[in-house]
Amino acid sequence: MTTIQKTPPTGKGTIQKKKNNQGRVYYQVIKFPMGYDNDGHVIYERSQCFRTKQEAEDARLELMYKRKYEPAVSAKTNDTKASSKSVSAYTELMDYVEAYVIPNYRDNETKINTRRQFEIYYFDELSKVTVQECTAIVIQKILNAMNERRCPKATYQILKRFFFWLKRQGRISRNPMEFVTCPKHVPKKKQNRSPLTAEEERKLKKFLHSDDFMAIRYGALILVLLSSGIRPGEAAGLERCNIDWEKRAIKVEKTIGHSREIQKVRNFTKTPQGQRWVPISSEACEALKKYLNARPDSQWVFTSQRDPQKHIELECMYAAINAVGRRAGIKRSLFGYLFRHTFITNAVHHNIPAAELRFITGHKNTSMINEVYANHQNDNIISTYRDFFDGI
Template sequence: MDGLSHKTLKNYREMLTSFHSQVDKHITKITTDDIRTYIGYLADERRLKDSSIQTHINTLRSFFSWLDMEDIIKKNPMRKIRSLKIDRMKARRPLSPEELEQLRDGCCSYKEKALVEFLVSSGCRLNEVTGIRTDQIDWQSRSVVVLGKGHKERTVYFSVRAKLMLREYLSCRKGGEALFASTRKPYAAMSPRAVEKALQRIGERAGETRRIYPHLMRHTFATNALHGGMDITTIQHLLGHSDPKTTLIYAELRPDAIRYAYEKVIA
């Protein structure tokens, strides 16, 4: 567990606690059938998506592999448990222009509108957004310096639409130093989980069938930037990627965009 973040360790603990609450056996007595029953419980009773169930499976696989390596158990019950087949491309698909407009229609306040517009026009990571203070914003250039992975600073920008929504939101809120603050005293910065819940509520109101989450907004930003003609190196810098290959995963080219580029340059 060395090198893992506090959040990752917390998630591991929660998943293992959930498993223990359903499979109330001594660790040496747990069988493959017990684990299959638990996976069924996650799908049928908790109604988790395949991607979430796979996260539980991965956690259990790591846990039982460690028990096996330490000779705490004689037989690893996870050896016969296969991973789920997940359509990664579908899960990673960015919001289409129509879906983004629907999401905007699902907003009920300037705070929600500002959150959606800032995320989709800046490409910020969740932890970066929650760490921004209002006094860090350069309104004239519509930019802000954020602290990214590896404690590396970079400048990100936001759209005119995001600026207008932010101005409206900030003018009517009660207080707080954070760009996105909670509604209750002492008006502390919204937690990452609070931002996730806010986006999920907006998506549900908008009638989105899939879960709306911060990383999806970042993915949508990258794809929109690529379709708009932005150089991949510039997108890489704005996203804070050290490897351009990672940027190519985020920036997805639609077939219609490929044809448009061909017609423009070749035909």
């Protein structure tokens, strides 16, 4: 006879300090138990991310209050019809998820992440009804809740593939995703993606030629990014054999990409047109020579500060670029792709044809250049004419 757990769990979970791809610190409440099944096993755990440790502590206290004074999401007893229905709905849902994940995903990391997505984010709504009773309203609630935290496109695609698989297998008679629309995500704080102004570019270059440690360590990297327009991952994947000193050009062959928290060297670029020769300025070429002469011999051009035989990590690059911007007196935050935006905008401003420019930037076609960077060109024209009229 199985022992029925009638009291809520007492575990408090753990709060871990982590960093995202941009080097920003956040705190995550991990494995907070919310309820048990009839055999006493934890069947529902919650994990959430917060910007500060105080927010994580407050959220954990709120979860403890809900767990104690409100009915747990998972069933504690079989006394009520709702609790038994919740257990059966959870069991049915996870059985379907397991049957869906195993044949459709090869990578073990993807399988684990998909299971966790259903357990953490989708279980609150999907456990209230069976899979056959699930409607478009239930799924729309999940997407709206996700939209408050981050962009719900990934959630929409996961649920769309899952319910399409259920319909194809004959588990449901009607696919509710046919009547669901993905809500448009509007971030609370938009990142300023406008290119560097002439004044900001002047301040940055003046600082990079100073004797500051950050300027000596990362000056060559920033000048290469600013004068070539290559992506940050492509700069991290540059090797010494990719530099042609006579032609003053670099060859982009590979990139550094993310796989969860592990950075991998990929022997290919973001697009098929990404493998290319890119010219750099004489200023960047001289800075690159000084940088390489001062560094120990290594396969990589830009190396890690801890291990000179390894390439620079993207998180370190992003944090260093932002720190250099603050030291240079630039008020807004700098990021790796900002130099690419600045390079392409300046090239469009100097009337370089988009058909030729895309071979340097590695774009598939000219649509991105014409649609995005042409607007920034108008801003530069306005600022140029404003300076002209102010001087009269």
